[in-house]
Amino acid sequence: MTEPWKRSIVVQLKHRDLDQHARFQDLIRFYTRLLEKTSLEKGILSCSISSCSSLPHQKNRLQKTTGDLAFQVLELQQQIKIKECFLEEQNTRLIGAGRRLAGALDARRALQRRVELVQDQNAALKVQYDERLELQSREERRLRGEELQREHLLEDLIQHKQQAAAHMNHHNQRRSRAREVNLQKELQTAARSKVTVDSCSSAGTSRSTSPKAEDLQESGGHTRLFRSLSASSPRILSSIRELFDRRRRGHSVCSLEEDLVLPVGLSSRVPVRALQVLEAHQQGINAVRFSSSSSLLATGGTDRVVMLWEVHAGSMTHRATLEGSAEGITCIEFDPAGFRILAASYDKSALLWRLDDSVPKVTLTGHSRKVTAARFSGLHQVVTGSADRSIRLWDLQRAACVKVVEVSSYCSDLVCSENFVISGHFDSKIRVWDTRTAGCVQQLPVWGRVTSLDISSDRRQLLSCCRDDCLQLFDLRRRSHDRLCFRYEDTPTFMTAEGFKCGSDSTKAVISPDGCFLAAGSANGGVYIWNVTTGNLETRLPGQHSAPISAVSWSLSGEYVVSVDQSRRAVLWSDI
Structure with missing residues (x-):
């Protein structure tokens, strides 16, 4: 049995033969044609020499044809070298492109992993968002319920305060009416009472003593009872009522405000x-x-x-x-x-x-x-x-x-x-x-x-x-x-x-x-x-x-x- 290294050498030689054959196939074809033409020329030349050795110009023509073919062979070899250089350059670029492709594939795999990670994070955030949205909806419903409850409580509080204010006003009115009734009783009592004034003390102070009264006082020599001053007199009653009203207004906020606010003798000066x-x-x-x-x-x-x-x-x-x-x-x-x-x-x-x-x-x-x-x-x-x-x-x-x-x-x-x-x-x-x-x-x-x-x-x-x-x-x-x-x-x-x-x-x-x-x-x-x-x-x-x-x-x-x-x-x- 043939050993493996020999088989490997044979395979490599066949591969090189195919590679070299592919590279020099055009050259071989041209060279084959050249050989055929050379053989043809030799046959023609030999025939010509044998038939007519006296024609020197045909020899010159054959030499010229052989030189042209040799020049073409050189040109073809030069083109083969240029193509080999171009092929090596393309191979180098292909290797670089392969490396870049490998790097791009690595980057793509990294980006895919990042996309998967971000998608997982987005899914988690979406779950949290849905939970918080649901929580917000529950809180809003609870807030609306509490606001309605607060409005009801506020209305109840205002109603209770209004009732308390009405009760207080009613109580104050009852007290005020009681004070007015008491004052009216005092006025009626004062109206039924009479005032006695000593003549000797009233003579020097009273300006309303008539001359007739003075004559009677001098002739009689005793104290005279003057006409009583009734508290039910219209002037006295009006004065007392005015004082009573003023007293009641004295406890009023508005009257106190007027007393404090309304100045007397104001004079404004225009600023300059x-x-x-x-x-x-x-x-x-x-x-x-x-x-x-x-x-x-x-x-x-x-x-x-x-x-x-x-x-x-x-x-x-x-x-x-x-x-x-x-x-x-x-x-x-x-x-x-x-x-x-x-x-x-x-x-x-x-x-x-x-x-x-x-x-x-x-x-x-x-x-x-x-x-x-x-x-x-x-x-x-x-x-x-x-x-x-x-x-x-x-x-x-x-x-x-x-x-x-x-x-x-x-x-x-x-x-x-x-x-x-x-x-x-x-x-x-x-x-x-x-x-x-x-x-x-x-x-x-x-x-x-x-x-x-x-x-x-x-x-x-x-x-x-x-x-x-x-x-x-x-x-x-x-x-x-x-x-x-x-x-x-x-x-x-x-x-x-x-x-x-x-x-x-x-x-x-x-x-x-x-x-x-x-x-x-x-x-x-x-x-x-x-x-x-x-x-x-x-x-x-x-x-x-x-x-x-x-x-x-x-x-x-x-x-x-x-x-x-x-x-x-x-x-x-x-x-x-």
């Missing part, structure tokens, strides 16, 4: 220059208000704080910062006594602070949207208006809502006067509400969306500012509610104020303490002041604000005016 300009807040300022003493000023802005400032000798000094609101402040007011401050907020609530405490004492919640206005209706009552189209009356002693009035329009601002609340709305109407019946008793049409309301110190004039760049002044003493209009118009029927433009839906305008002037801030940064008597623009204070003015406030002393804008700036104006 800025005494101080400062960056009062970290963000825009929405509200500003002087206290009844004119020595304290409050500002509130979108930075969620109320800043208290002491105003003295023409300068503002920071006194305290009141915190507690979750969002920006929209409205500020001091209580009639000047010891507390009330603020409305974007966080759907109203907050009450004591001036000596930076933490709110009372937080009034119940509105479903931002509270745009909060006013004192007395020492222990507050009225709030909101963007949720409702007006609420609150009892501060119980921190509870006692009345809710639903309105058909966004409430932008409100003021209080005795037993009435006056509110301004976005539907271009001012509404007058009776707090005793919670009903609207009158509607006053205006020419645009109401941005603010202000009432004079004597509660006789009402000022409204509207988005149509118009200020209207109402006389509340007349049924017709005559009004003056202050806005820029080409026609002479309107008072002109060139350049005045209401800057926002919450721009605040004010009446001076003496009711002689109106002040409002414009979108161009100027403070405009009109004369109520003449209807002309009294002055314009420009140059200190670079942003639209949000609100202005006039001190009750009539000495200072403060304007605030949406770029954190507060300016103190005066005529000194």
